[in-house]
Amino acid sequence: MAKLPRRKCANKECRQWFHPIREGQIVCSYQCASAVGKEQTRKAREAAQRKAQSLQRAAEKKERATWRQRKAAVKPLKHWIDLTQRAVNDICRETELAEGLGCISCGTKTAFAWHAGHYRTTAAAGHLRFTRFNIHLQCDVCNVYKSGNIEAYRTALVERYGEAAVLALENNNTPHRWTVEELKEIRLAALADLRALKKAGGRMKPELIEILRMRWQRLRIYRRPGSVLVDYRIPAQFCSYLSVHRILLNEHSIPPVCT
Structure with missing residues (x-):
């Protein structure tokens, strides 16, 4: 051998x-x-222990997810409406601040606090609570202490969009009952755009703002296309966000949630 x-x-x-x-x-x-x-x-004993710990963590994670789903299932619809409203208000307010706009009612650009004010209130027109054309930047004085300052609000809307658009908004009384799925879709889209805007430092070019508006118009949230925009710079990372993420969607990606 x-x-x-x-x-x-x-x-x-x-x-x-x-x-x-x-x-x-x-x-x-x-x-x-x-x-x-x-x-x-x-080594075999340690590998077995790591595997057992990994399986235990996976089981605990699954159990926590199941518990969260059970808790979410019993939460009332108002809970999800409030969460979505906060997200939509944030993106509406921050976008107009990035555009350099002031209060829709009094025109001031300095305020103690900025709010997202509804022209038609959520109590009177719940189907328009997420409609971007119905939500604009307002100072705390007009929104809180003057109860929205509706007369000046309407005058500014007419100057900005025209009498016909305002009348269409005022005559839109088609009821709509929101579902949890619709609210989740709207909320996630608003939060994604808000993160992108904050990452960009609040500076956006007009064409990119228009892309956002076209996307949100299909969700019946954002302002109608064609409004006057202010030229703002934007870093390259926000351009990459627009090309990679869900901003440029095809016509069948997001169905309208309200008619």
């Missing part, structure tokens, strides 16, 4: 060269075999 080529001992504390006497021999002595066996047993 030919002599097997020499090799190094598999024991890390030995690592001596030796000539194996049989195929598959990896150690030079019984002592090294015992040490290697103990090391392999330790």
